[in-house]
Amino acid sequence: MENKQKIVIAEVGRHLGESVTFGCWLTRRRSSGKIQFLQLRDGTGYIQGVLVKEEVPEQVWEEASRLTQESSLYITGVVREDPRSPSGFELSVTGVEVIQVTQDYPITPKEHGVDFLMDNRHLWLRAPRQRAILKIRAQIISAVQSFFDERGFTLVDPPILTPSSAEGTTELFHIKYFDEDAYLTQSGQLYMEAAAMALGKVYSFGPTFRAEKSKTRRHLIEFWMIEPEMAFVDHEENLRVQEQFVSHVVGEVLKNCRPELETLGRDIAALERVKPPFPRITYDQAIDMLKELGMELPWGEDFGAPHETALAEKFDRPMFITHYPTGIKAFYMKPDPNRPEVVLCADMIAPEGYGEIIGGSQRIDDPELMEQRFKEHDLSSEAYQWYMDLRRYGTVPHSGFGLGLERTVAWICGLDHVRETIPFPRMLYRLYP
Amino acid sequence: MENKQKIVIAEVGRHLGESVTFGCWLTRRRSSGKIQFLQLRDGTGYIQGVLVKEEVPEQVWEEASRLTQESSLYITGVVREDPRSPSGFELSVTGVEVIQVTQDYPITPKEHGVDFLMDNRHLWLRAPRQRAILKIRAQIISAVQSFFDERGFTLVDPPILTPSSAEGTTELFHIKYFDEDAYLTQSGQLYMEAAAMALGKVYSFGPTFRAEKSKTRRHLIEFWMIEPEMAFVDHEENLRVQEQFVSHVVGEVLKNCRPELETLGRDIAALERVKPPFPRITYDQAIDMLKELGMELPWGEDFGAPHETALAEKFDRPMFITHYPTGIKAFYMKPDPNRPEVVLCADMIAPEGYGEIIGGSQRIDDPELMEQRFKEHDLSSEAYQWYMDLRRYGTVPHSGFGLGLERTVAWICGLDHVRETIPFPRMLYRLYP
Ligand SMILES: [Mg+2]
Ligand SMILES: [Mg+2]
Numbered sequence: 021m022e023n024k025q026k027i028v029i030a031e032v033g034r035h036l037g038e039s040v041t042f043g044c045w046l047t048r049r050r051s052s053g054k055i056q057f058l059q060l061r062d063g064t065g066y067i068q069g070v071l072v073k074e075e076v077p078e079q080v081w082e083e084a085s086r087l088t089q090e091s092s093l094y095i096t097g098v099v100r101e102d103p104r105s106p107s108g109f110e111l112s113v114t115g116v117e118v119i120q121v122t123q124d125y126p127i128t129p130k131e132h133g134v135d136f137l138m139d140n141r142h143l144w145l146r147a148p149r150q151r152a153i154l155k156i157r158a159q160i161i162s163a164v165q166s167f168f169d170e171r172g173f174t175l176v177d178p179p180i181l182t183p184s185s186a187e188g189t190t191e192l193f194h195i196k197y198f199d200e201d202a203y204l205t206q207s208g209q210l211y212m213e214a215a216a217m218a219l220g221k222v223y224s225f226g227p228t229f230r231a232e233k234s235k236t237r238r239h240l241i242e243f244w245m246i247e248p249e250m251a252f253v254d255h256e257e258n259l260r261v262q263e264q265f266v267s268h269v270v271g272e273v274l275k276n277c278r279p280e281l282e283t284l285g286r287d288i289a290a291l292e293r294v295k296p297p298f299p300r301i302t303y304d305q306a307i308d309m310l311k312e313l314g315m316e317l318p319w320g321e322d323f324g325a326p327h328e329t330a331l332a333e334k335f336d337r338p339m340f341i342t343h344y345p346t347g348i349k350a351f352y353m354k355p356d357p358n359r360p361e362v363v364l365c366a367d368m369i370a371p372e373g374y375g376e377i378i379g380g381s382q383r384i385d386d387p388e389l390m391e392q393r394f395k396e397h398d399l400s401s402e403a404y405q406w407y408m409d410l411r412r413y414g415t416v417p418h419s420g421f422g423l424g425l426e427r428t429v430a431w432i433c434g435l436d437h438v439r440e441t442i443p444f445p446r447m448l449y450r451l452y453p
Numbered sequence: 454m455e456n457k458q459k460i461v462i463a464e465v466g467r468h469l470g471e472s473v474t475f476g477c478w479l480t481r482r483r484s485s486g487k488i489q490f491l492q493l494r495d496g497t498g499y500i501q502g503v504l505v506k507e508e509v510p511e512q513v514w515e516e517a518s519r520l521t522q523e524s525s526l527y528i529t530g531v532v533r534e535d536p537r538s539p540s541g542f543e544l545s546v547t548g549v550e551v552i553q554v555t556q557d558y559p560i561t562p563k564e565h566g567v568d569f570l571m572d573n574r575h576l577w578l579r580a581p582r583q584r585a586i587l588k589i590r591a592q593i594i595s596a597v598q599s600f601f602d603e604r605g606f607t608l609v610d611p612p613i614l615t616p617s618s619a620e621g622t623t624e625l626f627h628i629k630y631f632d633e634d635a636y637l638t639q640s641g642q643l644y645m646e647a648a649a650m651a652l653g654k655v656y657s658f659g660p661t662f663r664a665e666k667s668k669t670r671r672h673l674i675e676f677w678m679i680e681p682e683m684a685f686v687d688h689e690e691n692l693r694v695q696e697q698f699v700s701h702v703v704g705e706v707l708k709n710c711r712p713e714l715e716t717l718g719r720d721i722a723a724l725e726r727v728k729p730p731f732p733r734i735t736y737d738q739a740i741d742m743l744k745e746l747g748m749e750l751p752w753g754e755d756f757g758a759p760h761e762t763a764l765a766e767k768f769d770r771p772m773f774i775t776h777y778p779t780g781i782k783a784f785y786m787k788p789d790p791n792r793p794e795v796v797l798c799a800d801m802i803a804p805e806g807y808g809e810i811i812g813g814s815q816r817i818d819d820p821e822l823m824e825q826r827f828k829e830h831d832l833s834s835e836a837y838q839w840y841m842d843l844r845r846y847g848t849v850p851h852s853g854f855g856l857g858l859e860r861t862v863a864w865i866c867g868l869d870h871v872r873e874t875i876p877f878p879r880m881l882y883r884l885y886p
Contacts (some may be wrong), residue, residue: 179877179879194629251496
């Protein structure tokens with residue numbers, strides 16, 4: 021293959037009328053006896069190769085005839101335009117060099133159960149639908165980075181191994197760290213607050229862990245979070261950043277992943293409505309709306325997924341629920357100065373039943389109030405001295421939020437279950453492969 | 454502060470002659486009695502504020518006089534050009550609103566011991582040197598992403614929690630994963646191989662862990678790796694990608710982080726020489742060179758840091774050592790077909806004594822040889838069936854490599870120790886903050 025032009029399928033459009041060679045896998049072969057159609061993939065794209073028996077050497081025809089599903093090969097041919105094909109091109113095959121004839125590929129075109137597919141996740145990734153999700157996931161991550169990098173944020177990696185957790189240890193994975201006890205991080209936020217005092221505006225992108233014995237279509241044990249934190253930014257500006265951020269991410273997917281959205285059969289119009297400003301309701305208004313919907317809830321109780329879904333159905337794009345009761349939110353959230361029984365926080369609820377994708381708030385900046393919260397929440401003051409220091413030494417108003425990547429991928433892709441949103445999902449009974 | 458133009462210090466150049474307001478911290482104050490100089494930082498940059506007693510209201514002068522190191526404030530003033538200042542600008546202060554007067558900031562301009570600074574890492578990050586390192590780290594990560602994204606690679610996140618390890622469990626952190634045993638990943642490579650068969654060219658960026666009881670200036674317990682994997686790419690092309698990749702990363706830092714490199718006193722000329730092609734020597738040649746240097750080593754032994762440093766000193770840019778003995782390299786590396794006692798691998802050694810920053814190889818694609826390696830290395834075939842599947846079902850030639858982020862940051866920044874290369878380092882006796 022040395023003297024042929026070696027390309028990838030994504031580039032065939034630049035080689036119209038030329039002879040090209042590329043490595044690929046066969047996804048499907050059909051033959052009429054006089055003509056063979058080879059469906060080919062190389063990870064960058066898909067193309068159909070066509071062999072006409074009378075026009076190719078006997079040996080090339082025979083080689084092609086041996087190809088089974090997921091066989092690997094180098095193929096040579098001339099790139100032709102083909103308006104009927106999704107890519108717009110097809111390949112008039114002139115040469116086939118088989119690398120491996122695959123026997124009994126486990127994932128056949130027939131239906132398979134989810135457990136079987138999960139056991140074969142390393143192969144299932146090759147399916148067009150799974151590839152499309154992974155491409156969109158990567159585009160979402162890239163859009164996260166471009167949004168923050170263009171706005172002067174600095175990427176900061178908070179630690180994964182932490183000495184303790186601010187929010188209880190029951191849902192934490194424990195690790196023996198030489199002679200000490202460590203836990204896998206649930207959130208990098210506290211560390212990001214320290215970083216914001218050094219760098220102004222920062223964001224993280226990394227894995228987080230929750231040892232939760234729940235098995236729902238929204239829960240993963242290992243999931244990725246994006247956690248921005250901004251010095252000198254208040255609750256109002258925090259919400260503006262969030263709606264611009266999510267709109268940017270959706271916009272980039274719409275711009276760059278149209279074929280993948282089509283592979284998934286995603287409702288494009290629903291995504292095109294994701295533009296700022298996003299509707300905002302307070303917790304109090306949400307309680308009233310739920311009552312009207314026959315889902316009465318006493319003031320002070322948290323919403324579950326059904327409440328969030330019912331509220332989100334009233335709106336055509338992501339929406340904010342703000343000003344939750346202080347008692348049901350994290351210890352570090354700043355009370356509303358006009359009404360300290362609620363905090364300057366917001367959850368962003370995705371439309372179409374996908375639930376909360378962002379939680380955020382302005383943080384407490386007052387050292388005395390923070391000391392009080394430490395006592396109320398029984399946070400061992402030694403382990404959190406460093407966090408208290410952020411209020412002792414040059415405290416400033418600051419805000420931040422956390423976006424759950426997998427729930428965002430599920431929403432943007434329109435998936436029923438988060439298990440398909442990450443290459444190798446970790447769930448309650450799923451640690452393999 | 455509502456009616457003032459609220460900006461960040463990085464943007465002052467766009468507001469020459471205008472009155473601006475921003476939130477910031479004081480790093481240092483000097484006063485002659487008639488004039489005060491305020492050194493200010495906000496994370497985005499540095500600027501000097503100047504107050505002339507006769508020109509400002511008494512109250513503004515008094516407020517400024519209260520400011521101590523790391524006090525937080527909003528400041529208002531007119532942006533002036535100042536060719537003597539590193540930023541090119543200074544601020545004629547007209548207003549000061551103190552947020553907090555900081556008492557006894559622990560990190561004073563005097564020298565502090567490393568343990569003390571590490572205990573106060575959450576505050577130490579505010580120092581110009583630490584901020585410069587974090588900015589360069591973020592630029593390196595951004596350059597990694599732009600390099601791969603522009604070349605058709607897809608970002609894939611391999612799992613952090615894994616059921617077992619291909620390379621022994623002695624240096625792994627163990628986790629009780631409900632009723633199963635899990636380990637923190639040491640490398641995502643095997644998973645990236647599966648992803649490459651689905652997406653062609655992929656790369657990862659994520660944390661990895663090594664429970665190693667060593668305490669050297671090159672070791673962290675928790676460190677970040679970039680692991681590209683490429684289908685239909687051989688050893689030669691793998692090396693070309695690596696030298697282009699590292700040159701791109703260094704070039705982006707040189708282009709965008711000049712002030713930070715100057716803060717660190719980095720030798721810029723040494724970085725400017727980082728251009729492809731990189732010198733290549735084989736393991737055999739390296740053995741000969743070491744002999745000439747009086748560091749004789751029997752064929753088949755691995756190099757340590759002193760050997761790598763001695764070899765790297767012969768070259769003015771990163772260099773490759775290729776074709777190591779099969780016995781001292783990972784089980785998945787492809788033997789040289791002409792000489793099976795060595796593998797198609799390379800380590801990239803950074804110049805200036807920074808040691809190995811990349812390890813990579815072409816991978817075994819032959820299913821029989823892989824089965825043989827499984828037996829030789831006593832890899833429980835059940836746990837690795839999925840990895841074996843990659844050779845059973847459409848095996849193809851493929852190659853990849855892993856770059857250690859923190860060693861790369863140490864080299865590009867010119868640091869003595871990796872502990873400063875990551876926001877919150879995890880080391881043998883260091884889990885706090
Ligand atoms: Mg909620
Ligand atoms: Mg080595």
